[in-house]
């Protein structure tokens with residue numbers, strides 16, 4: 001099958017399905033300027049991002065971890081959704097779309113996606129480690145570390161760090177959607193961070209046609225129906241823009 005035939009086949013499958021389920025990772029936001037953890041830009045000062053995004057790093061030095069997250073907030077606040085985010089949001093005019101994202105940057109919502117499951121939380125929310133209160137917080141500067149006005153406990157970014165488990169309700173929502181998905185698009189995720197790394201295989205084992213979009217093949221590629229090698233910002237508009245329909 002040529003690439004063109006493959007794209008045509010995927011577009012048909014997407015249009016024939018009732019709903020589009022999408023799993024996104026850091027790669028979908030890379031073209032917006034948000035660095036991925038494993039590519040270039042996965043370093044802050046001399047620290048590896050993957051060493052700072054841990055509960056151990058936060059217990060040892062909450063101020064350092066907060067400085068890292070404020071730096072990320074400032075960076076993300078300057079980033080705009082790219083054509084990949086916009087194609088997913090725009091596709092809601094044709095079909096219901098559920099975006100399951102590992103990203104904490106909020107760019108899917110900024111692009112207009114209305115149905116987003118943030119399985120790793122949001123950088124724009126904080127959680128008290130003592131009483132669990134959640135609150136929205138978009139400050140780019142603050143006295144560190146922030147403390148809870150209710151109980152005086154330490155506040156942390158409401159994100160899921162390496163080694164932590166996902167919120168049960170959100171995980172259940174994701175698994176239910178994956179189980180019933182006819183087509184699953186997996187975009188810009190390295191396929192090494194569990195449990196999301198197994199979501200594609202899980203959906204495939206329940207009958208989904210799984211399409212991966214990435215710059216390179218991943219450890220999960222062998223389990224999927226196909227992998228399209230390319231930039232999310234170019235491939236997604238090609239897969240999801242249906243001008244012929246809007247002209248009818």
Ligand SMILES: NC(=O)c1ccc[n+]([C@@H]2O[C@H](COP(=O)([O-])OP(=O)(O)OC[C@H]3O[C@@H](n4cnc5c(N)ncnc54)[C@H](O)[C@@H]3O)[C@@H](O)[C@H]2O)c1
Pocket residue numbers: 024025026027028029030031034035036037038039102103104105106120187188189190191192193213214215216218230231232233
């Ligand atoms: N934007 C964000 O919110 C953000 C950024 C970095 C890390 N994280 C967090 O870190 C964890 C890292 O896991 P991950 O798998 O999501 O990211 P990752 O950094 O491990 O991998 C990114 C993947 O995207 C691919 N990629 C890079 N640029 C791309 C492009 N233009 N088009 C298509 N694919 C591209 C890479 O080949 C790689 O496979 C996640 O759990 C996430 O929560 C979030």
Ligand SMILES: [Zn+2]
Pocket residue numbers: 128129130131132133148149150151152153
């Ligand atoms: Zn509290």
